[in-house]
Each structure stands twice: as C-alpha cells, then as structure tokens.
Amino acid sequence: MKKLQRASLLLSLIEAMKRQGSWCGETSIQKAVYFFQEMVGIPTGFEFLLYKYGPYSFDLTDELTALRADAILTLEVRDPRYGPSFAPGELAALVKERFAKTINRYRDHVEWVAGRLGNRNVAELERLSTALYVRLHNAGASTENRAAQLLRLKPHVRPDDAEKAIIEVDQMAEDAEALQAQ
C-alpha cells in the first residue's frame, strides 16, 4: 500500500472513530488500527508487539507523527488530564480527495472497526486488543486457556473481564469473517 493511500485510510478511521465518540488519543488509534489490520485484514503493514496497553506499533507512532509533519493530521488538546487527540490537519482534504477510491473501497471495514471500538475507554481497549493478540498467538486454545493467558499478560485485569473480552473478540472475529466474505 502506498504511503498516501495508507494515510487516507488512517484519516478515514480517525474520522469514523470520532463520530462514534472516541477520544482519538494515540491509544485509541493504536488499538483501532490493530483490529483493522489483524482482524479485518486490511494490509496497512504495521508491526505490533506487546507494549503500552497491549498490542502497540512503534511504526504506527512514527507514522502518526510523520503525518502531523505533513499537516495531514494535527493534535488537539481537549482535557489536559487525558493527553491530546488526533484530528484531520490542513492537508487532510487533499489526501481524501486524491484517494477517494481507496476510501470508498474500505468504507465498510472502517465503519466496522469504528462501530465496535469507537466508544470504548482505554481499559476496555487494552483488554480487547490483548484478547485479540492472545487469539492470534494461541490458535485453537480454549476460552479458559486464553483468558488465563490474558491474565498472565495483564495481571491487573479482573478474571471475569478477561473471559468476557475473549468471548467478545471471538464473536467479533466471526463477524469480521462475514464482512470479509462480502
């Protein structure tokens, strides 16, 4: 995927997340892109590892800063307690106009992710994204096993929340398969 083409998708995702009520700080975007790439299967090409609040991509952090340098994204401060939010920058309209076909092609995928993650807080995003990470790295393992694995990675999560997150991610994966089949 070309750099600006990928930028157009990140922009779409950020706008869709905002419409769903997301704060759109870096953690929200990190987790949304993780689902976009690893569950919905859009080849954005970021490498994720377990780091801050679950799966995290240093490449994506770099890309978000680079897009700010290009004025495609900008930072907004809404509440000093929660860190800045990302928003479309001065050149966002140009990129969206130039890559309208790409945006249209992936519109359903973007809305799918935003609809499921846009209204979640950081703690929920951490649980769900870690549950997806566990699912991807423990193919075929039972719900209980994966919940235990999630708890090993995130000891501060409550056991019943861990199991709920595993079950919810399994359901999301089924829905995502249907989306991909369309």
Add this chain to the structure above:
Amino acid sequence: MVKHFHEIRDAVHAFARLDSDERKVVDSVPFQRLRHIHQLGLSHLVYPGATHRRFEHSLGVMELAGRAFDVITADENRDHRVAWVFPQRDLLSPWRRAVRMAALCHDIGHLPFSHAAETKLLPKDVNHEKLGVDIIKSDAMKQTWAGITFAPQPNDIAKLAVGPRKLKDETFSAWERILAETIVGDSFGVDRMDYLLRDSLHAGVVYGRIDQYRHIDTLRVLPESDQDGAEPRVGIEAGGLQSAEGLLLARYFMYSQVYFHPVRRIYDIHLCDFLTAWLGENQFPTDLDRFLELTDNEVLVEIAKAVRDESHPGHEPAHRIARRGHFRLLYERNPTDAAKNPDAGEAVHNAACQRFGGEFFRHDRYREQGSAADFPVKMRDGRIVSSVAESDVLRNLPLVNVDYVFVAPERRVEAEGWLADNRDDIIGRVEEDES
C-alpha cells in the same frame, strides 16, 4: 594502593567517572573500536570541528545515565501511584550497574560512519542495535563480563541498551521499560541529551545547549495520565517544564541546522553509494570478527584507493567525497508545494530521473518520528497532565520534515531550467494507485 574509581576528562561533562569494572568494558576490543567511528559520519566535511567519536559519546551517556537513575529512584522523588514499579531497595544497586553498563554499550554495534549507510548495507532485519546485542552477548565480551564483580546478565544489559522498539522478541517488565526509556527514550533519553550537547559543541553551533542539570533533577517516574490503570513512564515535575521545552527545541534546531544540513546529507548518500559499490548491497559483514575489524579508518583508506583507481567500483562516489564534487540541492520542500502534494520531492525526483537518467539525481526524505513532545507532567498539586496541554511551546513545536532532491553538478544548470519550466505540472501530479 590500587585505585577503584577513575575519571576520564570529557569535553562536555568535565569528567566521565567510572569504576574498575566499568573500565574493563571500556578497555574491551568492541568498545575501543568506537574510538574509530565518527559520531556524525562525514559531517566534518561541513562542520570541520565535528570529528568526535562514538567513544566519548558513550562515556557521556554512561555519566548521565547514572545521574538520571539516582534521581528517578530517590525516595523523595517517587510517586505513590506508581510505587509498585520500583524494585526492592537491595536490588537498586545491581540495576544501577546494569543501567550504566547498558548506557556504555548502547552504540557498540555501530557501522563505520554511524548511521550513514546502515539501511542499505545491512541484511534485512539487521540494524546497529541488533549487532550491538550480538556483541554484548558475544564470546568477545564473555571474558569481560566474567571478570566483573556482580556483573549484570548480558541479556539485561542488551535489553536496557536497545529498548523494546528494537528488541521485539524480548518481553520487558514495566521497570525495564522505564530504564530503557531513561537511556534511549524519545523524550528524555540520556543518549539524546549527550548527543545534543556534544554535537553542538563540536560542530560549533549553540542550538544544542540544554540545561542538563535542571532537566535531570526534575525527571520522575509517573503514571501516564490521571486515569485508573495508566501505565508508568518517564515524565517530569512541573518545575522542569521549561528545561524540557529547551531540550526539545534544541533537538528541533539541531535536526534542522546540523543533522539535516543538505550538504551533510548528500555526503552521507555518496558514502552509502561508495560502500554499496565496494561491499555490495545488504552485504555488510555481520559475523562479529569481521564486523569489529571494519571502522572508519578502513573505509577512508579504501576511499583514497578508489579515488586513484578508475576501475574501482566505488570510484565515482569516492571522487565526489574526496574532491568535493558532491551533488547540489535542486529542490527542497516548501509549504506552497506541500499544500499541492505532500510528496512533492518524490514527484520531482521521479520526473527528473525519467528526463535525464537516475544516475544524476538523489532523493532524501525524512519526516519526524516518535512522540517526543508528549509526556506526563506532575503539577504542584499532584495532578498529572499532558505536556502538550500544559506547554504552548510543546503544543506548537515544529516537526522536522525534510524533502530534498539533489543533482549532479554537471547537470545542475540544465536541471534547474527544466524544473523552473515544469514545476507546477510535476508537483501537481498525484495518481491514485488502487493496487
């Protein structure tokens, strides 16, 4: 009487202090090699004073790492919300040793002339950090570690020296992440503090001067935000905000004025062309014996040979480096063009190569990475706020954005005329590729 503590005179910190065990690492073959790796590649061809080496930078980073460790672990500086992250008191001393050793070794895997040719020369998935890890764990260092009292595990040193970003297969505890951030972190890593101070001193520019004492004194381990479950990271007390602003402004100016000076950048590109022609693309030796033998000295000797020998595969780039026949700046990014096409330089480069041939042009693109300006600040009433919210300076800090196209001097006049005639058409072209 045998002396157990030593001082080395240092241009930036007056002294780098070390104990006898740390001196064993300094005396090792891999560390001594850093005496022959220029900190700033070929920058001395632009800034004649910038001839300093990775050796003294590494000593400086160790000096600062020890100071930063003492500040963040001091009882009076600990924040109760993240008290869980600190190790037991009896383990602090071994961790301090590991941090200083890691700081000392953080650049031990650098190629000749530092960053100039790393991406193109090394095999895929290898970088100087990975080479550094291999050296720290190597037989060459085994004997050194064996001779040290209470030596940290080589793997712990490697983790702290490189950090989670470049050591993707390792799991880091929250404490290890904090320590790695203290050394090589985006915002306040002591690596960055030392190179800004040292590079500006030697290059003869004042931009890199920062208030290192105030800054280190205000470093704290803090929750990232006031939210429940916020992860710990390195931040600052409110009183250090101005020194943090100063550091990040210094970084911006050093990037703009020194590290991305166009002539410095084209020398790096010519050096990369030379090394690729001489050694082959992605063929730089990574077996450690051969790797440790190659320093700037060997490369400079080969450049001198290549200049005299027209049949040498690297003759042309060697000539450009040694005889100042470097490519000249044809195009650089500006806001008007960027508003039409964020990748204007790429468009100019592609069109120029098509028109005149690729051998006459080089493209250099860099956009700032990381998230250095966003970190937690502990206010006087104990609240944690985002630095970007609290500081107008950090909120509006410019981001480095470089987009250069260079042309061979023999085609410069022709290419400049062509670009003047076709500029709008070339820069306006952005084609959507649906593949």
